[in-house]
Amino acid sequence: MTESDLRTHAEEIHEQFSDQLEIDVDDVVDRLDTLVNDYQVPISEARRSVVNTYLDEAGMDRDQLGGGGGGNEQVQVADVDAPEEWVDMRVTVVELWDPRADAVAQVGLLGDETGTIKFTKWSKSDLPSLEEGKSYALRNVVTDEYQGRFSVKLNRTTTIEELDEEIEVGDDSVEAEGALVDIQSGSGLIKRCPEEDCTRVLQNGRCSEHGEVEGEFDLRIKGVLDDGEEVTEVIFDEEATEKLTGISLEEGKEMAMDALDTTVVADEMRQKIMGRYYRVRGPTFGRYLLADEQERLTGPVDADEILIKARSI
Amino acid sequence: MASTPTREVARRVFAREFNDASYTFKESDDDRAPVYVLLPTGQRANRVFVVGTLTETEDVGEDSEYWQGRVVDPNGDTFFMYAGQYQPDAASMLRELEPPAYVAVVGKPRTYETDEGDVNVSIRPESISEVDEATRDRWVVETAERTLDRIQRYADADLDDPAVDEYIAMADEEYDQLSVENYRQSVVGALESLQDEQAETSAD
Numbered sequence: 001m002t003e004s005d006l007r008t009h010a011e012e013i014h015e016q017f018s019d020q021l022e023i024d025v026d027d028v029v030d031r032l033d034t035l036v037n038d039y040q041v042p043i044s045e046a047r048r049s050v051v052n053t054y055l056d057e058a059g060m061d062r063d064q065l066g067g068g069g070g071g072n073e074q075v076q077v078a079d080v081d082a083p084e085e086w087v088d089m090r091v092t093v094v095e096l097w098d099p100r101a102d103a104v105a106q107v108g109l110l111g112d113e114t115g116t117i118k119f120t121k122w123s124k125s126d127l128p129s130l131e132e133g134k135s136y137a138l139r140n141v142v143t144d145e146y147q148g149r150f151s152v153k154l155n156r157t158t159t160i161e162e163l164d165e166e167i168e169v170g171d172d173s174v175e176a177e178g179a180l181v182d183i184q185s186g187s188g189l190i191k192r193c194p195e196e197d198c199t200r201v202l203q204n205g206r207c208s209e210h211g212e213v214e215g216e217f218d219l220r221i222k223g224v225l226d227d228g229e230e231v232t233e234v235i236f237d238e239e240a241t242e243k244l245t246g247i248s249l250e251e252g253k254e255m256a257m258d259a260l261d262t263t264v265v266a267d268e269m270r271q272k273i274m275g276r277y278y279r280v281r282g283p284t285f286g287r288y289l290l291a292d293e294q295e296r297l298t299g300p301v302d303a304d305e306i307l308i309k310a311r312s313i
Numbered sequence: 314m315a316s317t318p319t320r321e322v323a324r325r326v327f328a329r330e331f332n333d334a335s336y337t338f339k340e341s342d343d344d345r346a347p348v349y350v351l352l353p354t355g356q357r358a359n360r361v362f363v364v365g366t367l368t369e370t371e372d373v374g375e376d377s378e379y380w381q382g383r384v385v386d387p388n389g390d391t392f393f394m395y396a397g398q399y400q401p402d403a404a405s406m407l408r409e410l411e412p413p414a415y416v417a418v419v420g421k422p423r424t425y426e427t428d429e430g431d432v433n434v435s436i437r438p439e440s441i442s443e444v445d446e447a448t449r450d451r452w453v454v455e456t457a458e459r460t461l462d463r464i465q466r467y468a469d470a471d472l473d474d475p476a477v478d479e480y481i482a483m484a485d486e487e488y489d490q491l492s493v494e495n496y497r498q499s500v501v502g503a504l505e506s507l508q509d510e511q512a513e514t515s516a517d
Contacts, residue, residue: 179362179452181323181419182440226362228325228459274442275364275417277451298447300511301454307504310461313468313497 006032009047012074021058044073072140078114083145092135092167106130111169118151125156135167136160176234176289177279178227187222188266189252191215219249221269225278233288234280240291245269323362323419325456326352327499328390335432336487337424350422350434353488354463354496355481358422361436363392364444364452367416370407380407384416387453387503394418394436403438410443417444453507457500464493
């Protein structure tokens with residue numbers, strides 16, 4: 001664990017004691033460092049141990065501590081990756097939704113720099129109301145998971161403290177950059193099932209759910225960006241595909257009509273975009289990144305810095 | 314990150330290093346297991362991405378079309394590629410393109426032994442597309458960066474340490490007569506030629 005990580009933890013501990021005890025952050029860092037780096041103790045245990053030491057010194061009970069309850073890890077939204085963990089968070093209420101059941105007092109979206117996460121607050125927990133747009137320190141919330149999506153639940157033991165500072169909310173989108181090295185099958189002019197709520201892509205005029213149907217045309221590209229270190233599969237929807245290739249759905253349909261073949265559309269697109277460099281941004285869905293924003297990288301590239309490095313090795 | 318473990322990354326490598334990458338291997342005994350060439354700077358490559366100048370195309374097939382393409386990098390070193398009936402898209406691109414042209418090539422490294430016992434390394438293209446100079450320039454800088462990273466890792470590696478990266482150890486073993494210094498020179502040469510071009514363009 002690095003010095004700066006340790007310092008973050010030390011500052012949090014310092015914060016917990018700030019009302020009751022004058023302690024020195026450097027001293028906390030030293031103690032954590034000994035436990036973590038010399039004795040290979042996990043950071044959560046190290047924190048517990050250090051907190052206990054100070055509690056003993058001050059003759060305090062754990063209950064008197066500000067923050068953390070001593071045991072929970074302070075996590076960010078993006079770190080939530082397992083159900084049934086007790087955590088503390090510093091978040092802004094992004095949205096409040098209408099609860100669908102009486103058992104639920106409040107439901108909505110919380111966010112921090114790393115993204116957003118759904119929260120549920122039970123009626124029987126008898127907690128104060130959260131307000132949209134305000135930031136809070138939440139202690140003792142429990143993580144939950146449903147179909148791969150995580151949420152947090154506020155409960156009877158949760159404490160809610162309104163913060164003076166505003167926690168900024170980032171989005172969940174990711175960015176990828178690289179050369180477009182492949183356009184996968186199912187790209188170009190495609191047909192989708194017209195049945196309500198079914199948008200499956202037809203294979204030879206058949207929907208895997210509804211059989212033979214009169215499909216509706218759509219444009220899509222399933223592409224692969226590759227930066228030489230890793231690959232990212234990206235889906236461009238109709239709008240993004242038109243921006244990327246300059247071919248609109250109407251033009252695509254005309255091209256296919258003229259050629260009596262829909263595959264000419266993907267072939268034409270391939271000529272326009274394969275091998276070029278792009279940067280895309282958007283949320284992920286399964287293994288795909290859904291392109292919301294995209295730009296072709298054409299600007300001049302600076303060789304100076306890397307040339308200096310190359311000469312110096 | 315939305316990456317599939319199954320799709321192989323396309324490595325960036327200049328022609329001089331690529332043509333030296335004569336050692337191939339598989340990671341398992343499975344017939345369908347991917348074949349890798351070992352880059353002399355100590356990284357395996359099952360796919361490459363190359364942007365350069367297509368200088369010559371020729372149908373070298375006897376019974377059926379078999380197209381050879383020569384793509385030159387900024388150092389004047391040549392990538393060779395071959396596309397036949399099993400690579401119809403790439404073959405038709407080589408048939409139709411008029412050299413000289415900037416092309417981007419995605420493909421698999423292939424090796425074959427000549428009657429003289431030399432091992433030649435070439436690319437079996439999955440796709441070839443015509444691109445512009447900006448794309449070529451970006452590839453040159455990117456390839457310089459990636460190559461330099463590999464050289465740095467190679468230089469920092471302690472070959473006596475049993476935990477040393479296995480591909481670096483393999484490169485040391487298989488290519489003991491080659492020096493990574495050659496590839497550092499490729500990097501410097503490629504970047505210098507890029508700067509010269511840019512200086513000429515702005516002087517015009």
